[in-house]
Amino acid sequence: MPRVRFLTSVAGATFSARPGEVLDLPADEARVWADGQRAELVREAPMERTTRRARMERS
Template sequence: MARIRMLTSVAGDGFSWEAGQEIDLPGSEAAVWADGLRAELVRGEPLQTPEAPRSRSEKAARPRRAPARKE
């Protein structure tokens, strides 16, 4: 969940938010509303988005094995 602060009053089917009111919404929905005109993200609570899968370069490197000795 992400928290937004309404900059203008908005009402729709089943909801009514006043300017200055803080609302918790799912991250993707909060990002749509927090456009700087209707609402803004409340600082201190980061917008939650799914993480991208790690690329191969981000994984930890494995230590190299020493070559086998011939006896």
């Protein structure tokens, strides 16, 4: 199941989410909500970042 982070408050008859809340949703629902306005997909693994030390060693 994809993870979705909500950017705005949304609510329905059996569903609600606040800004910043992360929920696991079925793939078809996640595609509908993750439109960049109401929600966004959450990456499974954090992005790898170059450390300052590694950049200095290359110089």
